[in-house]
Amino acid sequence: MRSRFILVVVLGIFCLSQVRAGETRTWEGKWNNRKYNTTGSLKCVATSDDKGNWKATFTGLFKGDPFKYEATFQSKDTGKQLNLSGKAVIRGHQYQWIGFMKGATLSGKYKSNIGYYGEFVLKEKK
Template sequence: MLRIASTLLATLLATCFLTPVTCGAEEDKPPEQKVFNGKWNNQKYGTSGPLKCIARPAADGKVNATFSGTYKGDPFTYDVTFDTRPGRGKIDLAGKATVSGHLYEWTGALSGDTLTGKYTATSGYYGGFTLKETKSSE
């Protein structure tokens, strides 16, 4: 399912989102993950539902993410690795995932605490999602 006002700001945001901050004993600590919650929609059928994304930094500036939610009451979960690159006022994202045997391609952006995306699938599904970062204590 699924660009920054200046190159310097984009690089800073990407670094903050993708790179753990380490200091002394903290170096052995796993990279920080970010959790986003919100809603997805399928424009082909006019359906929608809750969506959660847990994003973790990966190698080479990529991000590994697990999306989970429900479709007509049935739970789903899928993993995706997406590419990142600085954009205008945001970090652009792109990824692919196979869900229920269908290839989904999506593009999106991280802007502040908001993760948005649009997707198309080989099944004919298309739509989008808007998620807000949820702090781990919430």
């Protein structure tokens, strides 16, 4: 009986770390722009495929002005978290970012080809 319980717990942890193809997830929180020491709200709605690729829409505010952009990113499951890397074009500028999904948290660091850089921490909304 004890070995069955351990197996169920291990399988449960393994399944929680996996992402189902076609799954759509939503996170909300704040981003920081370190170049100008600004911050604002940020929301991400992302859908995955069966190869660990994601398509996301980010919406938020920059100095009170709303923004919206599309991004793609890839995920790699480490067993403890999903490591992420992605790209986006925002107002004609190239952005790259890296991050991770762990539990209900989506965290990332970004930089652009014109010197913007910062990070974001978002919590999943069910």
